[in-house]
Amino acid sequence: MAYDLLTTSGINSFINSYIQTEKSKRITPLKTRQTKYNNLSSAYSSLLSNIDKLKSSLSKLKLRDSSSIFKAKKAESSNSNFVAATAGSGADEGTFTIRTNQLAKSDTLLSIDRSYSANSAITTLGTYTFTVKTGDGSGSFYLSKVSVTLEESDFSNGNISYSVLADKIKNAIKDDKAIITSNSVSGYLASSGSFKLNLGGTETEITYSEGTYDEVIDNIVTQLNNISGVQAEKITVNGNVQLKITAVNSSKYIQLKDDTGTILSQLGVSSNKEIAASSVITASTFSPVVGSTQLSLTSKNTGYNYRIMEISDDTTNGLLNEFGLNLGPTRQAFVQNENGEDTAGFVHNESSLNAKFLFNGIEVQRDSNTISDLVSGVTLNLKSVFNTNDPDVVISVGTDVSSIKSKIESFINSFNELYSYLRKNSSSSSSQRGVLFGDSTTSSLTNILSTSAYQSLSGFSNDVINSLSKLGITFDVNNGLSISDSSQLESIILSRTNEVENFFNDTNGFAETLYTKINFYSGASGYIQSAISRISSNLTQINDSVSKIENQINKRAEVLRTQYQKLQTQLAELLSSQNVFTNYLG
Structure with missing residues (x-):
């Protein structure tokens, strides 16, 4: 193609043509190699994914002892x-x-039915407490001390209705936490020792030394607050000090016990297990008839060992008494009276729980x-x-054939995915060649799969299951593995479970052997990843070469552009001189 190098456009066209010619000659072959390596890297990555799937299914098949999938029942x-x-x-x-x-049933306690809007006998503001004793499920018991605070807003003209009072009790149980509060003490503790804090069955030793109660409790609080799930504080009132411990998790009880000195007795702390009422009982209010309200307390767990053992107000004229629930250890039966006041009590007798x-x-x-x-x-x-x-x-308890069979089917599926991928990408035809065609690594992996599929295991006698074919699993070179007779496989799993298990998960068994062989191809240091790393290195070199050659071509193009622009200028000057000379002669 001819270029008018006397014009700027002609020079530009010539330089662009030079650049394209050089790129086609020097860079295009590198780009072709780059595409090949990228395709190969992508193929290897997909291959790794398929290998990992097969390894995952083999990992399940080769589990032994109590983890063996063949132990499924x-x-x-x-x-x-x-x-x-x-x-x-x-x-x-x-x-x-x-x-x-x-x-089994949950223990249920029902109160007297009260008129919804009628006023209770409670007329005094303040905090009222009651205690619930429940079974802990092991023959012992829990204590839950519930506090109900009545505020001025709860009263109307100095009275509090049964409906408001019932809701206050219900919500107090719902929001209750396990709290241990000691007596107020002052002065000097003359003994050293240790005790244990039991939080939901986990025991922690707390040590103390003689000193003022103020110092001793400070030290105990520091130790307790290092325990996850416990909040401890020292309360000071008029120079006296108290220890207060709260379980953060309402489902866990707290207990102080095994004192080797005298601190717990001095503080007046028992060894009872304190638990949040909300963890052991539920409280609800309902209206058996329009205009009435009634309380229901129900154990969260069913059974005699979780029953409500005692329920009592901590003071006379308490809140439970207003609903007939200040029963103590008495277990009277609930009696519904359609013509009058119900008798508060338990719905079920103990033998029915x-x-x-x-x-x-x-x-x-x-x-x-x-x-x-x-x-x-x-x-x-x-x-x-x-x-x-x-x-x-x-x-009837027996072998879980379907579970075991599903694990074998999962293995077959992952085996075939890998095998089919290798076959597809390693084959060659007149119209197309697989990206992995001629690759020695993938060829050896294909050979491992096909050999393991039809060969008998080394060290296994012929009178036991020593090959996939004896399980009714056949191998086809084009399609991989398949179950030729599903009922035969199920029958063998059921009648010869130990043999099937040994075939797969013995130290020299099928799953362990195949897993070991293909494991060399996977992982960060495996054959496939090493090949990907080499490809990555080659791609880096190609990219560097492309950049270097592009710079060379661009620099050479600029040199040519400068040279032709100078020639253009010189030619223009000659033409100008010619015109002057012609005019002079003319």
Whole structure:
């Protein structure tokens, strides 16, 4: 192509043509290599992802002992409307019968029904307290000291209605926290020692030395506040000091015990387990008839060992007394009176609180309808009481074939994803060549997969399961693995569970062997990542070369541009001189 180098546009066209020619000759081959490496790096990254998926499925298959997926058990109920059951891996295989005669219940205490707007006998502002004693589930008990503060706004013309009073009690229980408050003391403690703070079953030793009570309690408060979940403070009133401890988490009890000195007795602190009332009972108000209000207190947990054992006002003429709930340890029955005042009391007698059922004909009781401590590894859920003509429920515990099979199917799927990816990207045809074609690393990985799929395991005799084919799993060179006979696989899992387990998770088993082999290809130091790192290094070099060559081409182009611009200027000067000379001769 001819260029008019006497014009600026001609020079620009010539320089641009030079740049494009040089780039095509020197940079385009590098760009082609760059594209190839990028495609290869992307292919390797996808390959790594597929390897990791296969490793993940193999990791599950090679778990041993109690973690082995082949230990999976399933519990089946002959009638899950009456009794449902689940089984863990540690459950023993077998069958047993269940017949439920009584479901576990939460202990419930109902107050007297009061007129909604009628005034109670309470006329004094201030803080009222009452104590609730409940079972702790292990044969001992919790104490909950509930404080209810009545303010001026709660009263109308000096009176407080039953509806307002019921709500105050309900909300106080809801907001209650476990608090231990000692007696007020002053003077000097003449003994040293230690005691334990028990927070929800976790014990911490607190030490103290003789000194003034002010100093001793300061030291104790510092130690207690280092315990997560505890707030401690020293309260000073008229020169006397008190220790106050609060459990931050309302679900945890606090207890001070095992004093080797005299500090706890001097402070008047018992060894009872204090817990927030909101953790052990719920309180609600309801209207059995229009215009009335009634309190209901219910244990949060079912069963006799979680019952409401005592409930009492801490002073005479307390708030509970207004609703007939100042019962102490008395367990009177609730009686509803349609023509008059109800009798406050318990809805259920103590013998009605536990679940009662027959296990293989033996009478059994539990606090809960969900039972996990009767048969090892099995959880029962009692749902309904049996009628006389209802047959016993049969619970059967055995191998969870579907769970085990699903793990094997997951392995097959991840195996085939990797195998298909390798086949697709390593093949070559007349029209297309895979990005991994001719790659020795992927070729060896493909060979590992195909060999493991059809070969027998070394060290396993022929009279046991030693290959995938003996499980009914076949290998096709084009498509990978498949289950040729699903029912055969299920039958083998059920009847030869130990053999299936040994085949997969033995130290020389299929899962461990294949995992070890493909593990060399994955990870930060694996073959594939090393190849990606080499490609990354090559790409860096190519990018550097492209930048360097582009700079060279651009610099050379500017040199050429300057040279031709000078020639253009010189030629213009010659033409100008020629015109002057011609005019002179003319």
